Amino acid sequence: MNRKSRVLILLVAVLVLGGVALGATLHAAGRAGEKDRAQAGGPLVRSGEVTLDAPGVGVFRNMAWGPHRDEIASVPAGDPTGPRTSSGVRCLRFHTAGGTGVCLQAVRGGLRDAYRAVILDSRLRELRRYDLAGVPSRARVSPSGRSAAWTVFVSGDSYAGAAFSTRTSVLDLRTGRSDRTLEDYRFLLDGRPRRPADLNIWGVTFADDNRFYATAATGGRTYLVQGDRAARTLRTLHPNVECPSLSPDGTRVAYKKRVEGASSDAPWRLYVLDLRTLRETATAERRSVDDQAVWRDGRTLVYSLPGDYGSDLWTVPADGSGSPSLSMRAALAPAFTGR
Known part of the structure; x- marks a missing residue:
């Protein structure tokens, strides 16, 4: 050699x-x-397949720092602190029901950020997309998966003050018909027709594909309204209700309520309203909740509070008993599939 x-x-x-x-x-x-x-305490996040029709799964926006931040991820509903499976689909707001997802996204590039709503199938594949008029705030899908709704801020970026304007749209996924703003509906305040110039509607929660509940604001007050898509009406039911969330059995609404003596920056407490008696029950959560809570089941509410990663998910009993419990760190916009 x-x-x-x-x-x-x-x-x-x-x-x-x-x-x-x-x-x-x-x-x-x-x-x-x-x-x-x-x-x-940081969660472990791995790439994988996320589906929206598997039973017993929690789906949410992953907020943990790293390559999967803002992606839709899943965990077994019975093991919320376990390893996360991340889908690669990024959303600012998200909800799913009936095997359909609605994802409100930022569209980067250009002189300023733009936003869109993307309708997803059960495998998180895009079906349709719609341009949004402002910054994403709330999103919901009807129990059947055949209707979707979203709210955006047209001006302002918080519900805490008075200087904001919203636009809420409802979409029929079977026909493609879109009600671009619910402010066009006939508004009945205490049973009487009104056309207030300052009307804002936000936070839809569906009873079925025709009936829904939402928040209406006018004259410095907020109301729970019942909406009827076929009749194109909004009818007030109860005052001081924001971001309602209908229970699985359709008998109660969880919501955030402004309480006297609270800070103007943190004015809300989490309540539950019985729709038959209109009796209010304060939950054991005494911190200000600026979220549209989700019912994990007929007894438990899930909602977000600020955390080290931006947002953590907490639970509390809906009947006023018990105490709040940390459910999942670094997570936002939860939904539960296969119910």
Whole structure:
């Protein structure tokens, strides 16, 4: 073997050994990083398939820092702190029911951000998309999966003050018919027709594909309204109700209520209204909840509060008993499939 061959073999050996050492170092660092994340309470997130029709699954916007932040992810509903499966689909607001998803997204690039609503099938494949008139705020799908609604801020970016304007749209996915703004509906305040110039509607929650509930605001007050898509009417039912969420049996509404003496920056408490008696029940959550709560089942509410990653999910009994409990860190916009 000549000198040139020996030098070449030595060079190859050095490169191979160096590569092995580097790989081992990176692998060890990755395991150490994973361990550190687990010790710090950060959730483990892995790429995979997320479906919207599997029974017993919690689906949500993952808020954990890393490559999967803002992606729709899932966990078994019975193990909310377990490893997350992330879909690769990014949403600012999200909801699913009946195997259909609605995803409100930011569209980057251009002079300013734009936004769109994307309708997804049970495998998170895009079916349709619609341009939005403002910043995403709320989204809901009807129990059948055949209707969707969304609210955006046309001006302002918070419900806490008075200087905001919203637009809420409802879409029939069977016919493609869109009610672009619910402010066009006939508004009945205490049974009397009104056409207030300052009317705002937001926070739809569906009873079925025709009937829904939402918040109406006018004259500095908010109301729970019952909507009828066929009749194109909104009828007030109860005052001081914002962001309603209908229970699975259709008999109660969870909502945020402004309470006297609270800070103007954090004015709400989480309540439940019995639709038959109009009796209000305060939940055991005493912090201000600026969210449209979700019913995990007929007894438990899920809602977001600020956390280290931007948002954590908490639970509380709907009947006023018990106490709040942290359910999931680094998560937002939950929904539960296969109910």
